[in-house]
Amino acid sequence: MSRARKAPLPTRAGARPKVTGVSDRARAWRQHHGRSARDSLRRLLVVPVRSTLTVLMLGIALALPALLYLALANVGQLSGHWASSHQMSAYLKAGARPAAVEALTATLRARPDVAAVTAISPEQGLAEFARQTGLTGALANVKNNPLPWVLLVQPVGTAPESLATLRDQLAAELVVDEVRLDMAWLTRLQAIMQLGQRFALGLGCLLGLGMLLAIGNTLRLAIENRREEILVVKLVGGTDAFVRRPFLYTGLWYGAGGGIWALVLTQLGLWLVSKPVAQLANSYGSQFTLQGLGAGETLILLMVALIIGWLGAWLAVGRHLRDIKPQ
Amino acid sequence: MIHFDRVAKRYSNGFEALKSVSFDIAAGEMVFLTGHSGAGKSTLLKLIMAMEQPSRGQVLVNGSNLNRLADRHIPLHRRQIGVVFQNHQLLFDRSVFDNVALPLVIAGFPPSDVGRRVRAALDKVGLLHKEARNPLELSGGEQQRVGIARAVVNKPKILLADEPTGNLDPELSAEIMELFRQFNEVGVTLLIASHDIELLRRQQKRVLALREGELLSDQVPTALHSDGAKGHRGHHE
Ligand SMILES: Nc1ncnc2c1ncn2[C@@H]1O[C@H](COP(=O)(O)OP(=O)(O)OP(=O)(O)O)[C@@H](O)[C@H]1O
Ligand SMILES: [Mg+2]
Numbered sequence: 273m274s275r276a277r278k279a280p281l282p283t284r285a286g287a288r289p290k291v292t293g294v295s296d297r298a299r300a301w302r303q304h305h306g307r308s309a310r311d312s313l314r315r316l317l318v319v320p321v322r323s324t325l326t327v328l329m330l331g332i333a334l335a336l337p338a339l340l341y342l343a344l345a346n347v348g349q350l351s352g353h354w355a356s357s358h359q360m361s362a363y364l365k366a367g368a369r370p371a372a373v374e375a376l377t378a379t380l381r382a383r384p385d386v387a388a389v390t391a392i393s394p395e396q397g398l399a400e401f402a403r404q405t406g407l408t409g410a411l412a413n414v415k416n417n418p419l420p421w422v423l424l425v426q427p428v429g430t431a432p433e434s435l436a437t438l439r440d441q442l443a444a445e446l447v448v449d450e451v452r453l454d455m456a457w458l459t460r461l462q463a464i465m466q467l468g469q470r471f472a473l474g475l476g477c478l479l480g481l482g483m484l485l486a487i488g489n490t491l492r493l494a495i496e497n498r499r500e501e502i503l504v505v506k507l508v509g510g511t512d513a514f515v516r517r518p519f520l521y522t523g524l525w526y527g528a529g530g531g532i533w534a535l536v537l538t539q540l541g542l543w544l545v546s547k548p549v550a551q552l553a554n555s556y557g558s559q560f561t562l563q564g565l566g567a568g569e570t571l572i573l574l575m576v577a578l579i580i581g582w583l584g585a586w587l588a589v590g591r592h593l594r595d596i597k598p599q
Numbered sequence: 600m601i602h603f604d605r606v607a608k609r610y611s612n613g614f615e616a617l618k619s620v621s622f623d624i625a626a627g628e629m630v631f632l633t634g635h636s637g638a639g640k641s642t643l644l645k646l647i648m649a650m651e652q653p654s655r656g657q658v659l660v661n662g663s664n665l666n667r668l669a670d671r672h673i674p675l676h677r678r679q680i681g682v683v684f685q686n687h688q689l690l691f692d693r694s695v696f697d698n699v700a701l702p703l704v705i706a707g708f709p710p711s712d713v714g715r716r717v718r719a720a721l722d723k724v725g726l727l728h729k730e731a732r733n734p735l736e737l738s739g740g741e742q743q744r745v746g747i748a749r750a751v752v753n754k755p756k757i758l759l760a761d762e763p764t765g766n767l768d769p770e771l772s773a774e775i776m777e778l779f780r781q782f783n784e785v786g787v788t789l790l791i792a793s794h795d796i797e798l799l800r801r802q803q804k805r806v807l808a809l810r811e812g813e814l815l816s817d818q819v820p821t822a823l824h825s826d827g828a829k830g831h832r833g834h835h836e
Contacts, residue, residue: 300710501690504688506677508749509675509676511674598650
């Protein structure tokens with residue numbers, strides 16, 4: 273009787289009725305999944321107010337970082353606009369001869385980091401100035417045009433370093449008096465964007481942690497409510513996976529509800545600011561429109577919601593089921 | 600089938616509920632476990648169910664040593680044992696049918712099988728007509744029988760019962776004992792904890808008597824009621 277072998281699988285015991293086959297088992301397993309999912313949903317719907325509040329809270333916690341992300345993405349898109357339309361203005365020395373100007377323009381056009389060069393003569397500059405200021409009549413009589421030649425240089429890249437190199441080399445040219453490139457705002461904007469991204473990430477992590485805790489706590493109560501059932505299930509040979517299953521589905525449902533709320537709230541937030549943004553852009557003569565969540569981003573948001581729901585449930589169930597042992 | 604080898608159980612508070620208990624129950628036996636309150640009967644049954652681990656000695660069930668049973672094999676171990684408790688542990692959020700079906704669902708039986716087996720088990724305990732009821736609507740004796748149906752629905756080789764007739768009237772107790780006898784006749788090994796001396800005498804089965812955690816005696820009680828004498832069977836030890 274005292275065999276010291278590793279315990280044989282008791283399921284193979286002779287008198288125990290055999291479950292017909294692997295496919296039957298798989299079918300039963302699938303059915304239990306389906307039943308757990310339905311049962312979990314039913315339990316949530318029985319207490320609609322409490323479930324809605326939980327799910328709404330998750331939705332808000334998800335919508336916040338999503339909106340922040342969208343804000344950053346939109347600003348990024350805007351700054352992209354600006355950076356690419358940004359050009360350097362090279363003011364040439366007074367009295368630069370047209371031949372020298374032409375030579376410089378040709379050299380610049382040949383550079384790989386220069387997309388386009390426009391030369392503006394003092395006369396053109398004056399005309400433009402007059403047109404913009406409405407002082408046409410007064411300026412028509414100016415004898416001594418004070419304006420220099422100006423070369424508008426459109427760089428290829430937007431990287432601050434390469435812009436700086438181009439500017440320095442341009443400034444070193446003999447005929448060039450001064451080069452204007454206000455890069456400080458670009459660098460600053462990029463730094464701010466980076467800060468914003470860090471902030472969004474940190475906020476997302478914190479809120480994610482908060483959601484895990486909230487789901488964990490909600491599930492702790494659910495587990496406590498079903499203590500009797502868990503004890504009986506364990507007593508008649510239910511595996512941990514079997515016991516865990518309905519709670520994991522509860523977590524998934526919470527995640528799904530939270531994800532949908534997050535989408536709704538994000539759309540709502542976008543809709544609220546889209547009008548003022550459009551007006552603002554219009555006043556600048558810009559075609560800029562707010563970008564919403566794309567299909568991929570929507571999917572990611574939903575996946576994150578589901579994962580958080582599932583993970584929160586898994587952590588809670590793992591912690592609390594161990595405490596529930598048949599005595 | 601059930602083998603205890605110098606088993607001791609000391610609870611975490613230091614109380615020694617069992618002290619070096621040894622016995623052997625062969626397959627197909629029907630054995631009673633008796634003793635005063637606190638003698639260690641429930642503790643002994645919990646050891647067989649792997650709900651508690653012995654602090655010394657070995658428990659072997661159907662050839663496997665429970666000391667060597669990995670945690671993940673405990674559910675499979677429990678599936679080969681049916682248990683009936685005094686506080687029947689039925690779930691009141693579902694029907695009688697679903698209560699009885701639970702072990703089958705857990706073991707992954709296909710639904711068609713589940714229905715057939717559950718009805719067979721309920722028929723056996725005479726409650727087929729109440730399958731759709733909630734256990735709350737049943738009498739104590741009926742609830743106890745639902746518990747028995749759940750314990751045997753899986754056709755376990757071993758059936759453990761802890762005070763199965765605890766607060767039932769003598770007639771119901773006799774009925775339930777009769778059920779147990781029927782299971783025994785089809786080869787199920789039974790171990791029934793009870794402190795109902797009268798009932799033990801009538802049954803004329805082997806009795807393990809515990810006192811303060813020690814095995815006091817292991818014998819078939821001398822028949823006072825000769826009507827039960829026919830069922831007298833000799834046992835080793
Ligand atoms: N989890 C536990 N922790 C500490 N002591 C325990 C625990 N369970 C039982 N005991 C003690 O072990 C002793 C035996 O308990 P057990 O439940 O096995 O007795 P029993 O014979 O079933 O009694 P009864 O007839 O009253 O059910 C008791 O003195 C009890 O207080
Ligand atoms: Mg007891």
